[in-house]
Amino acid sequence: MGISRGALLTDQYQLTMAQLYFRHGLHERDARFEHFFRRYPDYGEHEAGYAINAGWGWLGRWADRARFGAAERDALRAHRVEGHRLFSNDFIEWLGGVSWDALRFEAIPEGRVAHANVPLTVVEGPLGVAQILETSLLNHLNFHTLVATKASRVVEATRGGAVLEFGLRRAPDEGGIAATRAALIGGVSASSNVGISHEMGVMPQGTHAHSMVQVFMALGDGELGAFRAYADMYPDECILLVDTIDSLESGIPNAITVFEELRAGGHDPVGIRLDSGDLAHLSVLASQMLDSAGFEEVHIVLSSGLDELTIFQILTQITDEAPRYGADPDRVIRRLLYGVGTKMATSDGRPYLDGVYKLVAIADRDEWRPAIKVSDTPAKIVNPGRKRVHRLYDQRGLATVDLMGLADERLGFPLEVRHHRETGIGRTLDESRVSATEELLEPATLAAPSDDPAVVAEARKRRVSDLERLDPGVKRLVNPHVYHVSVTRRLADLKTRLIEETL
């Protein structure tokens, strides 16, 4: 395995900074870092209005194997610059004793709706240890949340259809394993990715590839021979890929022939898969051909470059086009399943979440001192201090604002809130407009059993529950309504004061 996946899955500067803290006796000092993202994914012609938080259990899996063991320490000892060692023996020895258990965590649970500029994860503990964790935390959480968010949009676009995740072949190397887990949290029904699906307790699924039909064609048995062989082998899970030659002229008629044979043998065929051509148009015609042959329960699996916008457009086209062929569009749509691969597993259009991990406070004797970063780009100014986050629900029971306040602050009504960045803009919330309030950050541990299928199952439920309580405008695929993220008056005042003191 080498040393690339363990504790050295980090950036060099984390280690050089940690050594500096060690040398200055700052490494054990209590520090607080907050992880948040600044912008929802914007895919170019469409954008997210919310994110699905995910990845904590996956980070735990890394942490479980991430130790500065002998191999890691040997590598660091071997790092020389112009003849001299970069890392000293005493620092390397200290690394050998580092345990993530020294840190205290709070996190928004996996599967919950999360918003930009709100802390998703909080890390408190010895500065040296918390600093070293940064890279891997961001690496694991950013991508997980990115893909869970994309998957949630894809699932929402189907209007209740089932999505199968198929992306491993073009997913980003073994990041594709995380992509599958994240897509499950984001709401897909199953994945083709075998190993991780078994680990997560969701049986993998699949159909067959063109190559199987090609084999039988090259050997003289043709597409029909291939379909018969597949139906014979998998009589109760039979989904046939119909576009190796020509879907309408060859694939669907051959599939119907085989389905009739299956039925005669007492089996129920499951579906056909369309993988090229005009998927909307072909769905309407295929649906009619299947109905005419008496296979009204057979599904139609669509695949080939699907994402949420493509699915939205396909369903719109079916709604327009089906009546012209005398078909009921709702019936066509209800029988559709979706194989979504590359564009979900890579979050095509915005392949990264801009999540950061920022120091917001550091202890000085018994007192926490808020920390700030100003920078030459105003959007990069950090909200300072130790914070709590509340989600407020309106009279309809829908989430209306995520509100950051200081850790020792109690909320009281009327509540004066400010925009999280333009803190000069504010409004006042009356108690009558708020039906419920909850804290978003919960105590968390990296030692949770991350392989437990229940972790993913719980996260899937949280997503469904949170989306039910999210304004439809915020869920819109294109140009969504902007969800309110606010700070309390006290936090706004602290930020203003710190900026003034810095500049």
Place this chain on the structure above:
Amino acid sequence: MGISRGALLTDQYQLTMAQLYFRHGLHERDARFEHFFRRYPDYGEHEAGYAINAGWGWLGRWADRARFGAAERDALRAHRVEGHRLFSNDFIEWLGGVSWDALRFEAIPEGRVAHANVPLTVVEGPLGVAQILETSLLNHLNFHTLVATKASRVVEATRGGAVLEFGLRRAPDEGGIAATRAALIGGVSASSNVGISHEMGVMPQGTHAHSMVQVFMALGDGELGAFRAYADMYPDECILLVDTIDSLESGIPNAITVFEELRAGGHDPVGIRLDSGDLAHLSVLASQMLDSAGFEEVHIVLSSGLDELTIFQILTQITDEAPRYGADPDRVIRRLLYGVGTKMATSDGRPYLDGVYKLVAIADRDEWRPAIKVSDTPAKIVNPGRKRVHRLYDQRGLATVDLMGLADERLGFPLEVRHHRETGIGRTLDESRVSATEELLEPATLAAPSDDPAVVAEARKRRVSDLERLDPGVKRLVNPHVYHVSVTRRLADLKTRLIEETL
């Protein structure tokens, strides 16, 4: 570790198809699959005219640990659909004996320039084994080639500057490890990613983060205190991040103060890093400030959302703007280094390569039968048969065409070649126009020592050598000249005949 990274890093349908081949006695039959991509990455406002092939050594690393061991076989035994087992005991037992050594491979070596629709990897051997390899082969090779290509473009855009890869924090989960290796093959000078850099024998590099400055600010020592601490710790590798407060007003003046102290102590400061604001404008001003203080050798590291187009634009702006400040633009540009992260590690704009793995021939008794797939989308028609690939160089010594022919075909001049897809379009090459011919596919083995730094080092050399022999128009960042990919007359005729026989 679980079972997600081993032999079950595959799609479910590979296993269900393999079981079907097993049941029909086809699993041991010789088959040939070819891996190729159809389209160069198109990043939206710019596009690649070539790719850098990469990933073979990385796939070998996976293959080395990918066995259908007890845990894998247990998982497959546990797969039940409506009460009955999906995989039978005899098939699972056969899987237990599968070895990738049963396969024969040819590949274009890592680091070489590669083109669309040309086989990059060829797999021949028992159909069942070759089929099962598909998903992981594509997963590892597609992403590696994608990132190596992106990195090559970034490196080319710097006009000779050094690029440091910084992308792990937003890279796609542990796919970020592959991204680092691929970026090294693509020409970056080093990476911040510690573990894999050590494994590849290229020492990791880095500067420091804003958090370090924030710590010293929050504790009352300010930015200058932070810089002094860093210079004291790393006097010979001192690169200071100057934008935590304000680059021009605070960061650069403080850096110069510390650099003077370093010099007084007999050390040479290395650089400053700009991470926000107008990087081109700030580079010009920072360069002048450093020169005025006598630090003409100090580098300026640029970071913050860089990619090849941003770098191109920054260099253009410096060329325009420097003279207005009385500065020599070439001097400013020569001192620049580039920290490139997210957009390279994710191949932003096109986060996937559309590589496929297609059956092109299958043995029937002693004879290879070419296989074809027609599909409803003409671009997805496969070039059939067992092929060889030649690269022809013109009189300038530049590559002029990648030519696919049949395996038993000898090239002779005058050479009639056809467009690889629109096989009705052709031209004839005279011997006088061809200075050299080479075969691109070389015998390969998955058992190569993939952790050997020499593998990456050799690949890096091949990239440089191939780019020197590539037409500048093909290397253009925007709207590159289209490189010729052709097929021989015999291959074109075979394709035409097979399509006619199929439809």
